[in-house]
Amino acid sequence: MNLNATDLCLTVDGVDHLNNVTATFRPGRLHTVIGRTMAGKTTLLRALAGLQKVDSGSLTLAGADFLKTPVWRRDTAMVYQQFINYPHLNVFDNVAFPLKRARLSRDEIRRRVRQALASVGLADFEKRKPAQLSGGQQQRVAMARALARGTGILLLDEPLANLDYKLREQLRDEFKALFSDQGDAIVIYTTTEPAEAMMLGDVVLVMHEGRILQTGTPQEVFERPATTTVASIVNDPPMNIFAGRLEGGQVTVAGFQATHVSAHLADLPDGAYQFGLRATDVSLASSGVEGEVTYVEISGSETFVHVVVGETPFVVQIEGIHDLALGDLVKLRLRPDRLFAFDEQGALVRTPSYDLVSVEGR
Amino acid sequence: MAQLDIVDVGHAYAPGAEEERWALKPLQLTFESGKTYALVGPSGCGKTTLLNILSGLVRPSRGRVLFDGVDVTALPTKARNIAQVFQFPVIYKSMTVYDNLAFPLRCRRWDKARIDAKVRQVAEALDLHDRLGQPARGLTADDKQLISLGRGLVRDDVAAVLMDEPLTVIDPQLKHSLRRRIREITEQFRPTVIYVTHDQYEAMSFAQELLVMKDGRAVQQGTPEQLFEAPSSTYVGYFIGSPAMNFLTLDRGDGPFALGGRPLSVAWDVPRGTTEVQVGVRPEYVKIVTDPGPNTFPGRLRSVSDHGAQRVLEVEVAGQPVRVKRPREDGVPVREEVLVQLPRAKVLPYADGKLVLRS
Numbered sequence: 118m119n120l121n122a123t124d125l126c127l128t129v130d131g132v133d134h135l136n137n138v139t140a141t142f143r144p145g146r147l148h149t150v151i152g153r154t155m156a157g158k159t160t161l162l163r164a165l166a167g168l169q170k171v172d173s174g175s176l177t178l179a180g181a182d183f184l185k186t187p188v189w190r191r192d193t194a195m196v197y198q199q200f201i202n203y204p205h206l207n208v209f210d211n212v213a214f215p216l217k218r219a220r221l222s223r224d225e226i227r228r229r230v231r232q233a234l235a236s237v238g239l240a241d242f243e244k245r246k247p248a249q250l251s252g253g254q255q256q257r258v259a260m261a262r263a264l265a266r267g268t269g270i271l272l273l274d275e276p277l278a279n280l281d282y283k284l285r286e287q288l289r290d291e292f293k294a295l296f297s298d299q300g301d302a303i304v305i306y307t308t309t310e311p312a313e314a315m316m317l318g319d320v321v322l323v324m325h326e327g328r329i330l331q332t333g334t335p336q337e338v339f340e341r342p343a344t345t346t347v348a349s350i351v352n353d354p355p356m357n358i359f360a361g362r363l364e365g366g367q368v369t370v371a372g373f374q375a376t377h378v379s380a381h382l383a384d385l386p387d388g389a390y391q392f393g394l395r396a397t398d399v400s401l402a403s404s405g406v407e408g409e410v411t412y413v414e415i416s417g418s419e420t421f422v423h424v425v426v427g428e429t430p431f432v433v434q435i436e437g438i439h440d441l442a443l444g445d446l447v448k449l450r451l452r453p454d455r456l457f458a459f460d461e462q463g464a465l466v467r468t469p470s471y472d473l474v475s476v477e478g479r
Numbered sequence: 480m481a482q483l484d485i486v487d488v489g490h491a492y493a494p495g496a497e498e499e500r501w502a503l504k505p506l507q508l509t510f511e512s513g514k515t516y517a518l519v520g521p522s523g524c525g526k527t528t529l530l531n532i533l534s535g536l537v538r539p540s541r542g543r544v545l546f547d548g549v550d551v552t553a554l555p556t557k558a559r560n561i562a563q564v565f566q567f568p569v570i571y572k573s574m575t576v577y578d579n580l581a582f583p584l585r586c587r588r589w590d591k592a593r594i595d596a597k598v599r600q601v602a603e604a605l606d607l608h609d610r611l612g613q614p615a616r617g618l619t620a621d622d623k624q625l626i627s628l629g630r631g632l633v634r635d636d637v638a639a640v641l642m643d644e645p646l647t648v649i650d651p652q653l654k655h656s657l658r659r660r661i662r663e664i665t666e667q668f669r670p671t672v673i674y675v676t677h678d679q680y681e682a683m684s685f686a687q688e689l690l691v692m693k694d695g696r697a698v699q700q701g702t703p704e705q706l707f708e709a710p711s712s713t714y715v716g717y718f719i720g721s722p723a724m725n726f727l728t729l730d731r732g733d734g735p736f737a738l739g740g741r742p743l744s745v746a747w748d749v750p751r752g753t754t755e756v757q758v759g760v761r762p763e764y765v766k767i768v769t770d771p772g773p774n775t776f777p778g779r780l781r782s783v784s785d786h787g788a789q790r791v792l793e794v795e796v797a798g799q800p801v802r803v804k805r806p807r808e809d810g811v812p813v814r815e816e817v818l819v820q821l822p823r824a825k826v827l828p829y830a831d832g833k834l835v836l837r838s
Contacts (some may be wrong), residue, residue: 154650251521251522281677281678281679282678282679282680282721283679283717283718283721283723286721286722286723293784311787312786312787315785315786315787316784316785316786335785336785339785339787351787352787352788353787395788396788397788397789397806397807412659412662412663413684414655414659414680414684415680415683415684415703416680416684416721417679417680417720417721418707418720418721418722418761418762418763418804434788436763437704437707437708437763438683438703438704438706438707438708439704440702440703440704442666443662443663443666
């Protein structure tokens with residue numbers, strides 16, 4: 118019962134919303150689609166649900182043409198970023214609404230609604246009106262409504278985007294357990310957040326400007342990003358990408374002292390490359406190349422320090438909360454053993470080889 | 480810019496309510512001149528009530544509000560000389576960007592040359608200098624919010640800038656850059672800023688000091704670093720940091736501190752006996768080690784969550800869950816049995832949900 122999209126295209130006013138999207142969505146798997154705002158994620162979900170016509174391409178479910186299936190027969194449920202509940206109905210009736218329309222028996226409705234509400238932790242909230250619920254609870258109601266229908270395809274469009282981070286943290290954990298309970302449903306979940314895509318996804322699809330750039334397990338896309346664009350999208354903060362050269366056993370990066378090339382890059386031919394380095398692999402040091410702090414962000418338990426060296430911007434991630442003022446001068450050190458090498462067009466040439474092994478603790 | 484003092488201020492929306500039910504329990508606060516503060520907490524925590532008391536929209540049931548020592552408690556908003564930025568941009572749509580920025584100065588009858596110089600200076604900082612002649616209605620929501628802020632900054636004498644969730648209507652992708660702009664601008668002009676938000680990231684990235692509020696009380700005031708390193712309550716430990724701080728209940732009894740029958744060496748002393756002692760330790764500071772040593776405890780690996788550059792392991796120690804956050808390069812333990820180390824200097828004591836420190 119795979120859902121297969123082949124070469125889906127949609128152009129609106131000369132802008133590609135879907136550009137030859139080809140993907141296979143499998144039952145019992147959670148697929149996360151990660152991309153920035155406007156990458157085409159919502160359009161893709163709407164096309165799968167039949168809410169958006171495409172210009173060309175095909176869509177099949179278990180081999181049958183899905184594009185010709187009318188919306189109401191598509192067996193899909195969708196949860197939106199901006200949670201939608203009926204304000205005049207209580208929680209029970211909100212969840213029951215589509216089931217009543219489907220003319221299920223009263224007992225069956227009650228059974229399904231109760232089960233769905235229990236699974237999102239709202240068993241005791243049946244009688245409340247949406248306005249009496251917090252944002253997180255309202256999103257859970259919307260989620261329960263989608264789950265209760267028991268559809269074969271569950272589409273979730275950035276369901277946590279409008280919640281604050283403590284709630285996102287909590288719901289992510291809950292969703293993980295919830296989705297592993299959905300049996301054979303095909304679940305497709307869009308997000309702009311790398312950690313969310315990694316945590317929840319069995320399969321991650323990286324989307325940019327209407328195209329699927331890479332599909333793989335979370336580990337594959339994170340450790341072997343096919344292009345600089347993928348590397349930037351799947352890392353938060355985005356991976357640092359900068360131009361450099363390999364020459365006579367040395368790595369040179371504008372503004373930095375040449376360093377001895379690490380083993381993993383040693384056999385690459387000399388020439389110009391784009392290098393990638395995660396924010397965790399750049400550090401503030403007592404010696405190194407000087408740069409100016411342009412911005413400091415705090416993200417839960419980490420500090421992201423934005424630094425400009427010459428013309429090149431870097432983001433440095435340090436554990437814990439640190440106070441740095443804009444305009445401070447700091448010294449940067451790059452870890453040569455962690456460099457990703459891309460060619461000048463941005464295609465992956467070599468990855469650092471550290472994280473594919475499991476170790477006994479450290 | 481002014482120093483704002485909140486002296487024994489409390490507020491109840493329902494007259495005669497008992498203090499326990501007040502929207503804002505009586506409190507004492509000082510907002511220093513030229514600093515940025517964020518009021519942060521879940522909805523209903525009292526942060527907006529406090530902001531409205533500062534702006535004069537709400538007259539507190541008790542206490543006094545001082546701006547540079549002058550009692551303004553009875554003064555209406557317009558007499559307080561504050562600038563406000565709301566959730567939704569408030570601009571004059573029919574006016575140009577220039578006239579929007581100049582408006583508050585014209586109302587104050589500044590002369591033309593002085594207005595012009597000031598408007599251009601602020602427009603430069605807002606990056607709107609090349610759009611001064613444009614009608615404001617054509618701007619995007621984030622630029623409109625910058626104008627709202629700019630209208631406060633043009634006035635040299637403004638006592639404070641009050642912002643109420645100013646990023647609410649901004650596209651997620653632009654939130655980051657607008658927050659950055661607001662911070663750059665406030666660092667340049669150094670107004671006293673009080674910024675209300677329910678988003679911890681936003682508060683920590685923006686403000687020099689945070690005031691965490693809950694149930695109408697100010698739970699803790701401090702720099703982001705202070706709140707992270709030494710949360711004054713288990714609530715702040717949960718609210719600040721991701722994942723939340725771990726809290727472990729120690730063995731009861733009069734002897735030395737112990738967890739699951741094994742000694743826990745700590746850098747402080749607290750009275751034992753009647754109250755249950757919990758220790759708090761951040762997931763960033765817990766270590767997985769290979770060899771037994773001081774403060775190591777056997778645990779069982781329950782789950783591994785891959786966040787990308789880090790993994791979060793959940794380990795059960797003495798029957799209690801402990802989260803461990805570690806760099807990806809440290810890999811995943813191969814066996815279910817692991818040794819967890821709680822570094823002595825990073826373990827803090829809590830009783831009845833409050834930090835109790837006596838070194």
